[in-house]
Amino acid sequence: MIETTRLTMTIWTDADLDAVAALNADPEVMRFFPSPLTREESDAAVARWHERLVRTGVGMLCAREKATGAFVGIIGAQWVPYEADFAPAVEIGWRLSPSFWGRGLATEGARAAAEHAFSTAGVERVVAVALPANGPSIAVMRRLGMRDAGFFEHPLLPPGPPHNPHVLHVLEQAAGLPGTLLQGAG
Numbered sequence: 407m408i409e410t411t412r413l414t415m416t417i418w419t420d421a422d423l424d425a426v427a428a429l430n431a432d433p434e435v436m437r438f439f440p441s442p443l444t445r446e447e448s449d450a451a452v453a454r455w456h457e458r459l460v461r462t463g464v465g466m467l468c469a470r471e472k473a474t475g476a477f478v479g480i481i482g483a484q485w486v487p488y489e490a491d492f493a494p495a496v497e498i499g500w501r502l503s504p505s506f507w508g509r510g511l512a513t514e515g516a517r518a519a520a521e522h523a524f525s526t527a528g529v530e531r532v533v534a535v536a537l538p539a540n541g542p543s544i545a546v547m548r549r550l551g552m553r554d555a556g557f558f559e560h561p562l563l564p565p566g567p568p569h570n571p572h573v574l575h576v577l578e579q580a581a582g583l584p585g586t587l588l589q590g591a592g
């Protein structure tokens with residue numbers, strides 16, 4: 407479990423499946439993905455994140471608001487699940503319910519996920535990827551102090567616009583994380 411000032415980030419349980427399916431079915435949330443996910447696709451994604459977390463010690467986690475227990479979204483870190491010039495590498499990622507946008511929660515959770523990856527995965531840098539048009543996601547990367555490392559072709563997505571190319575951002579552990587909020591991880 408990873409805990410920040412405002413969030414808990416935990417392994418998935420069956421009780422989370424309805425909430426994450428609603429998030430993954432929301433066209434606004436999924437506008438930079440090929441399509442929203444069906445219930446079956448969402449459940450399969452959660453199963454993959456769960457399996458990777460158990461197998462590697464890092465994974466995409468279920469983020470909840472500490473104060474209320476409300477489901478906030480998906481935040482975490484995972485080994486890049488495809489071949490690329492920059493892999494093997496651990497990537498950090500985020501997908502929040504719109505009612506939790508605009509409060510700094512993605513940045514707060516991602517900062518903790520990066521610190522957790524540095525301390526448990528034996529890596530000295532983490533990466534993040536997004537479509538160039540995904541300004542809110544790239545803004546999270548900038549708030550984390552990540553540097554722009556250029557473009558790459560995401561091999562799991564169709565070539566050409568609107569699915570490619572992607573931008574790559576890198577955060578070196580040595581560079582330090584601005585405004586660390588991690589309180590505990592384990």
Ligand SMILES: CC(C)(COP(=O)(O)OP(=O)(O)OC[C@H]1O[C@@H](n2cnc3c(N)ncnc32)[C@H](O)[C@@H]1OP(=O)(O)O)[C@@H](O)C(=O)NCCC(=O)NCCS
Nearest residue numbers: 435438500501502507508509510511512513535536542543
């Ligand atoms: C990407 C995504 C998580 C970004 O959400 P976000 O709310 O913009 O990002 P944060 O949670 O870090 O919040 C930052 C915003 O909160 C504001 N904020 C308020 N309180 C804050 C605080 N205490 N700390 C930091 N920022 C704060 C910031 O000023 C910023 O607002 P701005 O965009 O108007 O400048 C969200 O847009 C999303 O889920 N998108 C759909 C899924 C997606 O595309 N995921 C990424 C795929 S690559």
